[in-house]
Amino acid sequence: MARKVRRRKLAPGTLAVVGLLLAAPLVALLWVGSYTSAKPRLWGFPFFYWYQLLWVIVSALTTAGAYFLVTHTGTMVEVDDGDEEETR
Amino acid sequence: MSPLSMQAAGRSVDGVALSVLIILFLVVTGVGFAAARWHRPTALASLDEWGLGGRGFGTFITWFLLGGDLYTAYTFVAVPAAMFATGAVSGFFAVPYTIVVYPLIFIFMPRLWSVSHRHGYVTPADFVRGRFDSRSLSLAVAVTGIIATMPYIALQLVGIQAVLEVVGVGGSGSTFTKDLPLFIAFAVLAAYTYSSGLRAPALIAFVKDILIYVVIIVAVIYIPYKLHGFGHIFNAAHDKLSATPATSFIPGPSGLVSYGTLALGSAMALFMYPHSVTAVLSTKNRSIVRRNAAMLPAYSLMLGLLALLGFMAIAAKTSVIGADGKPNAQLVVPSLFRQMFPSWFAGIAYSAVAIGALVPAAIMSIAAANLFTRNIYREFFDRTASPAREAAVSKLVSLVVKLGALAFILFLDKTLALNFQLLGGIWILQTFPAIVFGLYTRWLHRYALLAGWAVAMVWGTIAAYRVIAPATGKHFGGSVTKIPFFDNRTAYIAMTAFAMNVIVAVVLTVILRALKVSNGRDATRPSDYYADAGDPRVADALGQPGTGQAAPEPV
Numbered sequence A: 001m002a003r004k005v006r007r008r009k010l011a012p013g014t015l016a017v018v019g020l021l022l023a024a025p026l027v028a029l030l031w032v033g034s035y036t037s038a039k040p041r042l043w044g045f046p047f048f049y050w051y052q053l054l055w056v057i058v059s060a061l062t063t064a065g066a067y068f069l070v071t072h073t074g075t076m077v078e079v080d081d082g083d084e085e086e087t088r
Numbered sequence B: 001m002s003p004l005s006m007q008a009a010g011r012s013v014d015g016v017a018l019s020v021l022i023i024l025f026l027v028v029t030g031v032g033f034a035a036a037r038w039h040r041p042t043a044l045a046s047l048d049e050w051g052l053g054g055r056g057f058g059t060f061i062t063w064f065l066l067g068g069d070l071y072t073a074y075t076f077v078a079v080p081a082a083m084f085a086t087g088a089v090s091g092f093f094a095v096p097y098t099i100v101v102y103p104l105i106f107i108f109m110p111r112l113w114s115v116s117h118r119h120g121y122v123t124p125a126d127f128v129r130g131r132f133d134s135r136s137l138s139l140a141v142a143v144t145g146i147i148a149t150m151p152y153i154a155l156q157l158v159g160i161q162a163v164l165e166v167v168g169v170g171g172s173g174s175t176f177t178k179d180l181p182l183f184i185a186f187a188v189l190a191a192y193t194y195s196s197g198l199r200a201p202a203l204i205a206f207v208k209d210i211l212i213y214v215v216i217i218v219a220v221i222y223i224p225y226k227l228h229g230f231g232h233i234f235n236a237a238h239d240k241l242s243a244t245p246a247t248s249f250i251p252g253p254s255g256l257v258s259y260g261t262l263a264l265g266s267a268m269a270l271f272m273y274p275h276s277v278t279a280v281l282s283t284k285n286r287s288i289v290r291r292n293a294a295m296l297p298a299y300s301l302m303l304g305l306l307a308l309l310g311f312m313a314i315a316a317k318t319s320v321i322g323a324d325g326k327p328n329a330q331l332v333v334p335s336l337f338r339q340m341f342p343s344w345f346a347g348i349a350y351s352a353v354a355i356g357a358l359v360p361a362a363i364m365s366i367a368a369a370n371l372f373t374r375n376i377y378r379e380f381f382d383r384t385a386s387p388a389r390e391a392a393v394s395k396l397v398s399l400v401v402k403l404g405a406l407a408f409i410l411f412l413d414k415t416l417a418l419n420f421q422l423l424g425g426i427w428i429l430q431t432f433p434a435i436v437f438g439l440y441t442r443w444l445h446r447y448a449l450l451a452g453w454a455v456a457m458v459w460g461t462i463a464a465y466r467v468i469a470p471a472t473g474k475h476f477g478g479s480v481t482k483i484p485f486f487d488n489r490t491a492y493i494a495m496t497a498f499a500m501n502v503i504v505a506v507v508l509t510v511i512l513r514a515l516k517v518s519n520g521r522d523a524t525r526p527s528d529y530y531a532d533a534g535d536p537r538v539a540d541a542l543g544q545p546g547t548g549q550a551a552p553e554p555v
Helices: A012-030 A047-072 B014-038 B059-070 B073-085 B094-119 B124-132 B135-167 B179-198 B200-226 B228-241 B253-270 B274-281 B287-295 B298-308 B310-313 B329-340 B343-382 B386-413 B418-440 B446-467 B493-514
Strands: A006-009 A074-078 B478-484 B491-493
Touching: A012 A047, A012 B094, A012 B253, A012 B329, A047 B094, A047 B287, B014 B135, B014 B200, B014 B343, B014 B493, B059 B274, B059 B287, B073 B094, B073 B135, B073 B298, B073 B310, B073 B329, B073 B343, B073 B418, B094 B124, B094 B200, B094 B253, B094 B274, B094 B287, B094 B298, B094 B418, B124 B135, B124 B343, B124 B418, B135 B274, B135 B329, B135 B343, B135 B386, B135 B418, B135 B446, B179 B343, B179 B386, B200 B228, B200 B298, B200 B329, B228 B310, B228 B329, B253 B274, B253 B418, B253 B491, B253 B493, B274 B343, B287 B298, B287 B329, B310 B329, B329 B343, B343 B386, B418 B446, B418 B491, B418 B493, B446 B478, B446 B493, B478 B493, B491 B493
Parallel strands: none
Antiparallel strands: A006 A074, B478 B491
């Protein structure tokens, strides 16, 4: 083959940050007990409702942050196909 | 029309609104067909045409089309209806669902994009076939995709039916006239798909999306304004939904697990559906999915506000008495529009809902039909079928899929249409281990995956069958049930079944590996999962590289 496929390899610290950014909305929203209250209200919205809508915006930002990190940091490395044929 | 007057849905024909609906529908459809004709491909048309874009969609168009996929009758009719009828647990989970889904696809979708583009995979079943070297596992994935799509299409038909009923088409009386709006919806969908193929829906999707966004923006600003603000709306909802234990304004302790599993299960299921995989795979390069994952939440915000239309209807005391004289929560959004908007704008709003249900229904049924042709018909019945023969099979199957959808509506309880989508989710989620875990590892044994799938499908279906709808006494009346071995905890059946699926798959894998049962040959290599546009052997268009599998003519 002419040239190998290259992928971006992130530093362990960066990878951890990406993981946190992606995990944050999952943890926050799937931990339902943390936001099932009516107060405080915001513009008439009970807490339960505005908190989740706020997370829409927060999750867009965290995902954008993760996108930036996985596309702009790290070094390009070749992906080694080895002789894995049957083993993996 | 006075805004706060009680108005029974479907009691009289709203001539202006009906005219606007018909005219807009004809214009939009006409434009779509004309454009499809004008831009006819010279080469043999194939699956690539829309979904699999020989064209390679960029960031913005993908955002637009994927968003259009999200805005179906699910968002517009079913979620607000659930909010109106039973409150947060059965409705508002759609918000965390559409937030959680994006980090998930951010993680695994680029790998699916890469391996699919390297091997010419067009469906999840294609990938499973190549990765696990198992025709039976691939068949299981394909069959699940087709069956799970049916109730999702049924949901769209219910949406169209709701609009027609509120406009005043169909009336009380015999069985036939009672279901007339449904039959009209079905006939329009069938004719539309049969004659157009995927090209027209793709083009119409743009017009449809613009129409929908206009209506949404007007609805979520104008209606709260007429109802004296959100504070008043939430107070009215609180008073109604806190009155009985069956409804909830904010989930109580017993509803926490249900709420969370409904959100997570729906999120994990969404991108297993054939039509959504198709949409993602049609992007130009590997990064577009991820960029979209950051941009798509804009839609979730709108979805949340749309869900609140259900609460607005509570505050506005909207009547949802159907043509048959019985209350039907599915009518709540069109009824609210009829009550709040002048006729001409109500007509525009109805068109948005109807076309917004029709286009995804067409795309879903075509995706399911093509899945059948590609992974079942050609794989098991006729390996040498001509493109013309495959096109004929696809057309027939797309009709069968729609008939299946119709059967769901006629035999199941349609007063909570959201449940159709949840039922589809129970099934489609069981393909997750083979597809998503398969993207990372071949450790799970192919037969163990198949057994896990089978156990989860059977248990999930039985569990869903046993849920009796409180209102009508019909089976398949809900999608939440007690978790076995856990007292008094209820969860989304799809997630409980998924847990069983994974446990069975892991245990059997250990056994099968100990017995050294062959796990087949992997057609993919590590670099396949990272390949991007421009890399060797990455085709510009899907379904075309040297696999010898020219895709069939779409329906």
